[in-house]
Amino acid sequence: xxxxxxxxxxxxxxxxxxxxxxxxxxxxxxxxxxxxxxxxxxxxxxxxxxxxxxxxxxxxxxxxxxxxxxxxxxxxxxxxxxxxxxxxxxxxxxxxxxxxxxxxxxxxxxxxxxxxxxxxxxxxxxxxxxxxxxxxxxxxxxxxxxxxxxxxxxxxxxxxxxxxxxxxxxxxxxxxxxxxxxxxxxxxxxxxxxxxxxxxxxxxxxxxxxxxxxxxxxxxxxxxxxxxxxxxxxxxxxxxxxxxxxxxxxxxxxxxxxxxxxxxxxxxxxxxxxxxxxxxxxxxxxxxxxxxxxxxxxxxxxxxxxxxxxxxxxxxxxxxxxxxxxxxxxxxxxxxxxxxxxxxxxxxxxxxxxxxxxxxxxxxxxxxxxxxxxxxxxxxxxxxxxxxxxxxxxxxxxx
Amino acid sequence: xxxxxxxxxxxxxxxxxxxxxxxxxxxxxxxxxxxxxxxxxxxxxxxxxxxxxxxxxxxxxxxxxxxxxxxxxxxxxxxxxxxxxxxxxxxxxxxxxxxxxxxxxxxxxxxxxxxxxxxxxxxxxxxxxxxxxxxxxxxxxxxxxxxxxxxxxxxxxxxxxxxxxxxxxxxxxxxxxxxxxxxxxxxxxxxxxxxxxxxxxxxxxxxxxxxxxxxxxxxxxxxxxxxxxx
Numbered sequence: 001x002x003x004x005x006x007x008x009x010x011x012x013x014x015x016x017x018x019x020x021x022x023x024x025x026x027x028x029x030x031x032x033x034x035x036x037x038x039x040x041x042x043x044x045x046x047x048x049x050x051x052x053x054x055x056x057x058x059x060x061x062x063x064x065x066x067x068x069x070x071x072x073x074x075x076x077x078x079x080x081x082x083x084x085x086x087x088x089x090x091x092x093x094x095x096x097x098x099x100x101x102x103x104x105x106x107x108x109x110x111x112x113x114x115x116x117x118x119x120x121x122x123x124x125x126x127x128x129x130x131x132x133x134x135x136x137x138x139x140x141x142x143x144x145x146x147x148x149x150x151x152x153x154x155x156x157x158x159x160x161x162x163x164x165x166x167x168x169x170x171x172x173x174x175x176x177x178x179x180x181x182x183x184x185x186x187x188x189x190x191x192x193x194x195x196x197x198x199x200x201x202x203x204x205x206x207x208x209x210x211x212x213x214x215x216x217x218x219x220x221x222x223x224x225x226x227x228x229x230x231x232x233x234x235x236x237x238x239x240x241x242x243x244x245x246x247x248x249x250x251x252x253x254x255x256x257x258x259x260x261x262x263x264x265x266x267x268x269x270x271x272x273x274x275x276x277x278x279x280x281x282x283x284x285x286x287x288x289x290x291x292x293x294x295x296x297x298x299x300x301x302x303x304x305x306x307x308x309x310x311x312x313x314x315x316x317x318x319x320x321x322x323x324x325x326x327x328x329x330x331x332x333x334x335x336x337x338x339x340x341x342x343x344x345x346x347x348x349x350x351x352x353x354x355x356x357x358x359x360x361x362x363x364x365x366x367x368x369x370x371x372x373x374x375x376x377x378x379x380x381x382x383x384x385x386x387x388x389x390x391x392x393x394x395x396x397x398x399x
Numbered sequence: 400x401x402x403x404x405x406x407x408x409x410x411x412x413x414x415x416x417x418x419x420x421x422x423x424x425x426x427x428x429x430x431x432x433x434x435x436x437x438x439x440x441x442x443x444x445x446x447x448x449x450x451x452x453x454x455x456x457x458x459x460x461x462x463x464x465x466x467x468x469x470x471x472x473x474x475x476x477x478x479x480x481x482x483x484x485x486x487x488x489x490x491x492x493x494x495x496x497x498x499x500x501x502x503x504x505x506x507x508x509x510x511x512x513x514x515x516x517x518x519x520x521x522x523x524x525x526x527x528x529x530x531x532x533x534x535x536x537x538x539x540x541x542x543x544x545x546x547x548x549x550x551x552x553x554x555x556x557x558x559x560x561x562x563x564x565x566x567x568x569x570x571x572x573x574x575x576x577x578x579x580x581x582x583x584x585x586x587x588x589x590x591x592x593x594x595x596x597x598x599x600x601x602x603x604x605x606x607x608x609x610x611x612x613x614x615x616x617x618x619x620x621x622x623x624x625x626x627x628x629x
Contacts, residue, residue: 029458031461092489095485095488095489096481096482096484096485099481099484099485100481102449102454103454103457106450106454106458109450128446129418131446131449131450132442132443132445132446133442135445135446135448135449136438136441136442136445139441139445140441142488142489142492143492146492146493146496146500146505146506147496147500147502147505148492148495148496151433151437151438151440151441152433152434152436152437153432153433153434153435153437153438153441154431154432154433157428157431157432157433158432158433158438160424161421161422161424161425161428161432162421162438162442163421164417164418164420164421164424165417165418165421165422165425166421167414167417168413168414168415168416168417168418168419168420168421169414169418170414171410171411171413171414171417172410172411172414172415172418173414174410174414175407175408175410175411175414176407176411178403178407178410204470204473205470205473205474205477206474209474209477209478210477212478212528213477213478213480213481213482214481216478216481216482216521216524216528217478217481217482217484217485217486220482220485220486220517220520220521220524221482221485221486221489224486224489224490224513224517225489237508238490238508238513238514238516238517239486239489239490239493239508239510239513239514239517240493240508241492241493241496241505241506242504242505242507243504243507243508246504246507247504252504252505253502253504254502255502256501256502256503258501259501259502
């Protein structure tokens with residue numbers, strides 16, 4: 001970028017005297033840990049965490065809004081359980097990493113001169129975009145997993161677009177800072193005049209102590225929350241918003257029947273499943289239960305990061321589709337009793353519709369579905385986000 | 400060099416393209432995304448919340464810790480502040496929302512109690528991390544021992560010279576050092592009246608210097624103003 005010449009602003013080398021107070025006072029930040037090495041070590045860890053969250057987030061987006069050219073994985077059945085658990089875990093782990101990174105580079109906020117050229121101004125602007133986007137993603141994600149929406153935007157859309165902007169700003173930042181990152185990682189940081197080596201001052205916290213603190217912080221945040229999807233760590237699940245075994249029939253729920261306003265329609269004894277296609281038909285719950293029943297052990301994996309294995313029993317989707325004479329490769333629309341909400345209808349690509357593990361489930365863990373789990377009938381398919389495992393199904397349409 | 404420059408340019412251009420795609424998608428989906436101004440408010444509010452509120456508080460805490468605490472306490476505080484603060488950020492939404500959710504399977508745990516347990520565990524980790532005998536202290540001591548081995552010889556010679564004087568524990572640290580790595584001994588020499596024992600033998604090679612537990616350093620309360628608490 002050295003070839004690009006922008007007009008330089010003429011600013012004094014030091015802040016005017018009346019400004020030399022607080023953070024603009026010379027020597028205001030004395031710790032040696034505001035250096036390139038600390039910043040690049042913590043920044044690398046944060047970059048890995050953000051990249052993990054970005055990739056897994058895009059996988060989740062793709063599974064919910066599939067592009068036609070994208071292969072949809074149905075195996076392993078825990079594919080989405082893994083990627084979305086990782087998404088939330090890497091986001092939570094990013095909280096201490098971001099705090100530590102911002103602490104390390106905070107003095108640069110008060111660098112003098114504030115702007116030295118157009119290019120410099122653009123770079124600082126990109127840092128502002130990066131930091132605001134990073135904080136936005138972590139805060140909105142953190143509140144979303146407790147289903148707390150104190151804002152006026154639609155969470156998934158906002159989280160998605162800001163993710164693109166933030167990760168783009170991160171790539172730009174890495175490109176701009178590549179030489180400094182390389183110096184920092186290789187531990188070849190040139191000694192700035194007047195700067196002290198870490199530990200040079202008596203009693204100062206060493207870099208190793210700080211990195212240990214960062215590691216411990218990431219560790220405790222992860223250990224106390226990851227039990228909501230890694231069920232073997234459920235006993236140390238202290239701070240996750242979910243206990244993976246707390247809920248009706250020992251399975252959590254994302255949306256209750258009351259929230260979905262289906263309490264009367266789902267309990268209506270006249271409920272019938274209608275299947276439309278070349279040879280449309282309707283079935284009562286009793287008739288559905290009389291069809292060949294199959295068991296599928298499939299995880300229910302929520303976008304909010306929790307997941308748990310469960311044993312589902314019901315009618316195979318492929319059997320229902322053959323009975324209606326659906327052509328091979330046809331897509332299916334599943335309609336719920338839910339009156340409103342983004343997930344009241346669901347499109348099921350043929351990969352899932354023709355999968356022998358995909359069920360219209362009537363029972364969970366040997367018992368009829370509870371009302372909150374989607375009584376009288378719900379969808380369960382392998383490796384799909386929980387919000388697409390439509391509950392309170394009323395109609396299946398072959399498209 | 401040329402390849403790395405091209406790589407940098409490519410990554411940077413990719414980043415700009417992604418920013419553009421995000422902005423374009425925001426524009427395209429603006430009708431389906433609620434109030435886009437609300438996104439702007441939260442974007443700006445997050446930066447203000449960190450840069451103008453949280454960070455100044457933390458740096459104020461750092462300055463106070465630098466003024467009133469010693470090296471070990473500061474190290475423990477740094478760990479507790481970062482790990483405990485992160486747990487608080489993660490656990491607070493749970494605690495605030497528990498019992499207040501129309502879906503009883505969200506935030507079903509006793510979060511105030513669990514947060515207390517987790518913070519207590521972090522406090523224990525913080526204390527253990529600076530208690531003598533900790534693993535890191537041992538490693539440090541191994542580094543320090545190598546450095547002090549040379550100095551020891553000279554010190555003992557000096558001791559022999561000043562044997563007549565009633566100062567038997569003038570340099571106890573190196574003596575305890577050699578038989579058993581008892582880490583307590585290293586930070587301890589601080590308050591001792593050791594008048595520049597080795598004028599020409601550097602206590603630690605420069606490579607090993609960057610730990611605040613260098614042997615000749617004293618655990619005194621330095622007026623630092625800015626320790627590295629996260």
